[in-house]
Amino acid sequence: MDGIQLLNKDQLILVLSQVKTATAIHIGEDAVIQMANQAMLDIWGKDSSVIGKGLEEALPELRGQPFANMFKRVWLEGITLSGAETAADLNVGGQIKTFYFDFEYRAIKDDLGQTICVLHTATDVTDRVINRSIVQQVYDKEQALEREQALNEELSASNEELKAVNDELDQSQTELSLMNELLEARVAARVKDLSKSEMRYREISDELAALNEELNAANEELMASNEELLEAKEDLQETFDQMEDKEIALRLTIEAANFGTWHIHSVTRAFMTSDRLRMLFGFNPDQEITIDEALGQITEEYRSYVQQKLENALSGNGDYDVSYPVIGFHDQKLRWLRAIGNLKADKSGEFSSFTGVVMDISPLKKDEQRKNDFIAMVSHELKTPLTSLNGYIQILQRKVNGIGNEFINSSLVLAGKQVKKMTGMINGFLNVSRLESGKIVLSPSHFSLSNLVESAVEESRMIEDSKDIIFHGCDHLLIYADYDKISSVIANLLSNAVKYAPTSKQIEVKCELADQMAQVSVRDYGIGIQAQDVDKLFERYYRVKSDHHVSGFGIGLYLSAEIIARHNGRIWLDSEPGKGSTFYFSLPLNGKVA
Numbered sequence: 045m046d047g048i049q050l051l052n053k054d055q056l057i058l059v060l061s062q063v064k065t066a067t068a069i070h071i072g073e074d075a076v077i078q079m080a081n082q083a084m085l086d087i088w089g090k091d092s093s094v095i096g097k098g099l100e101e102a103l104p105e106l107r108g109q110p111f112a113n114m115f116k117r118v119w120l121e122g123i124t125l126s127g128a129e130t131a132a133d134l135n136v137g138g139q140i141k142t143f144y145f146d147f148e149y150r151a152i153k154d155d156l157g158q159t160i161c162v163l164h165t166a167t168d169v170t171d172r173v174i175n176r177s178i179v180q181q182v183y184d185k186e187q188a189l190e191r192e193q194a195l196n197e198e199l200s201a202s203n204e205e206l207k208a209v210n211d212e213l214d215q216s217q218t219e220l221s222l223m224n225e226l227l228e229a230r231v232a233a234r235v236k237d238l239s240k241s242e243m244r245y246r247e248i249s250d251e252l253a254a255l256n257e258e259l260n261a262a263n264e265e266l267m268a269s270n271e272e273l274l275e276a277k278e279d280l281q282e283t284f285d286q287m288e289d290k291e292i293a294l295r296l297t298i299e300a301a302n303f304g305t306w307h308i309h310s311v312t313r314a315f316m317t318s319d320r321l322r323m324l325f326g327f328n329p330d331q332e333i334t335i336d337e338a339l340g341q342i343t344e345e346y347r348s349y350v351q352q353k354l355e356n357a358l359s360g361n362g363d364y365d366v367s368y369p370v371i372g373f374h375d376q377k378l379r380w381l382r383a384i385g386n387l388k389a390d391k392s393g394e395f396s397s398f399t400g401v402v403m404d405i406s407p408l409k410k411d412e413q414r415k416n417d418f419i420a421m422v423s424h425e426l427k428t429p430l431t432s433l434n435g436y437i438q439i440l441q442r443k444v445n446g447i448g449n450e451f452i453n454s455s456l457v458l459a460g461k462q463v464k465k466m467t468g469m470i471n472g473f474l475n476v477s478r479l480e481s482g483k484i485v486l487s488p489s490h491f492s493l494s495n496l497v498e499s500a501v502e503e504s505r506m507i508e509d510s511k512d513i514i515f516h517g518c519d520h521l522l523i524y525a526d527y528d529k530i531s532s533v534i535a536n537l538l539s540n541a542v543k544y545a546p547t548s549k550q551i552e553v554k555c556e557l558a559d560q561m562a563q564v565s566v567r568d569y570g571i572g573i574q575a576q577d578v579d580k581l582f583e584r585y586y587r588v589k590s591d592h593h594v595s596g597f598g599i600g601l602y603l604s605a606e607i608i609a610r611h612n613g614r615i616w617l618d619s620e621p622g623k624g625s626t627f628y629f630s631l632p633l634n635g636k637v638a
């Protein structure tokens with residue numbers, strides 16, 4: 045570096061003052077201004093008079109701003125502090141204005157590291173900052189505008205949405221109000237219903253209360269019934285035990301009496317029989333038999349009659365109590381059997397069980413036969429003298445007729461009546477025995493029923509002049525029958541009407557057409573017949589037990605019924621005890637006889 049003159053201090057300061065960049069040099073804690081170039085003075089808005097003054101002294105507006113302190117630190121600590129676009133309020137032309145600077149406070153040190161001064165450089169960037177701020181503001185405004193526009197758009201979109209929502213709301217509102225109306229109407233209807241329901245509820249409540257009471261009562265009854273039921277159950281058990289005893293007794297009785305037993309299923313006709321029954325029909329005890337096989341053993345004249353009775357009983361019409369002779373299948377022996385049956389409907393109602401017993405009545409039949417034979421013989425023997433007695437009476441009556449003796453006359457008439465009565469009785473016995481032995485034969489002819497009834501009434505009047513027999517005649521009803529036997533039926537009914545009506549006089553006889561049948565009735569106003577006797581009157585030798593001592597043998601109605609049956613007719617009666625009876629019989633018009 046020889047030959048080159050180094051710049052002195054003033055020269056250096058001169059150089060620095062020429063630097064474009066605002067530059068100043070400060071010394072000491074108060075940043076006394078050592079040098080400030082024109083650019084710096086321009087920034088400060090001051091002149092060179094500030095040289096030699098502390099910073100705040102030169103620029104009093106800086107008080108309260110950080111710069112003096114910053115200088116102090118740089119001076120004392122030997123550091124560099126800088127700032128960019130830092131605002132500083134400066135008094136320019138008597139007005140405080142804000143400027144922006146990029147600046148640096150740099151401590152300049154000597155070789156010993158001692159701070160000798162602070163180099164202060166600054167660039168006024170106020171325009172840049174302001175411009176930027178304006179640009180920023182414009183930008184901000186634009187941004188704000190854009191935001192506003194976007195917002196506006198959003199708003200209008202929202203508005204439209206709002207409108208749509210509003211429209212929807214409107215519609216909803218309308219719907220709502222419609223619904224409301226509907227709802228109100230429904231509510232009103234419901235309220236009406238409810239009030240109705242309430243009334244009904246009250247009614248039901250009342251009914252329920254009544255029902256409850258009834259239920260309580262029923263409950264009590266039920267309890268009572270329950271007790272009764274228990275009692276009944278006990279009774280039932282007792283009855284059951286008794287029944288069991290009775291069943292055993294019955295079985296023993298059946299065995300002791302040597303009865304055969306049978307059982308018929310009304311639908312399948314299955315025929316179950318006991319050993320004894322099979323033996324009674326002449327089969328082997330272990331031989332299975334059918335109904336037809338059993339019926340086949342009954343003698344021919346009785347077979348269809350028994351068959352008929354059985355069919356009737358099986359279909360529930362009439363009882364089954366029949367006596368019939370059978371010829372044993374193996375032993376060919378004749379036995380008289382009596383069968384009694386009872387039809388009982390099964391609980392299901394689908395069929396009936398027909399059960400019964402069969403007993404051997406051959407010995408009884410033999411006795412009866414002997415008795416019948418005896419009666420027939422006696423009757424026959426009595427008939428001959430009685431006929432001659434009747435003849436003598438008639439001759440006597442004719443002989444004394446001219447004499448005019450009233451006593452003899454009337455005695456003969458009475459004797460004649462008694463003989464007639466006796467003849468009637470004897471004829472009755474004869475007829476019974478004939479009937480029993482199958483010897484009764486009908487001699488039918490065509491005749492008018494009314495004529496027959498009339499003459500029978502006449503005959504009766506002759507025998508019984510104590511009664512008024514009123515005859516209601518009928519048109520000529522032609523029948524085909526045994527004249528004498530039908531006459532005897534009417535004579536018997538009339539004689540009973542006289543016998544069993546001791547205190548009344550009137551007897552009515554009627555003959556008429558009823559249900560296409562010739563019907564005759566005999567009515568009396570006598571003692572009448574109890575219901576329990578009605579069915580038995582037509583049985584042989586049956587007589588009602590009574591205090592009225594009336595003579596008779598109980599064969600008249602039996603004979604009458606047999607005679608009518610053989611004419612395919614019907615005989616029956618109506619009666620009221622104490623008031624009288626009406627006996628009826630009917631015969632087919634021009635009918636066939638058996």
Ligand code: ADP
Nearest residue numbers: 540541544572587588596597598599600601602
């Ligand atoms: P009988 O008269 O000889 O006894 P019947 O066979 O004629 O026999 O009559 C049978 C029974 O019927 C009589 O014993 C009597 O008890 C009763 N009977 C018949 N007819 C009458 C009647 N008209 N009124 C009341 N009872 C009667």
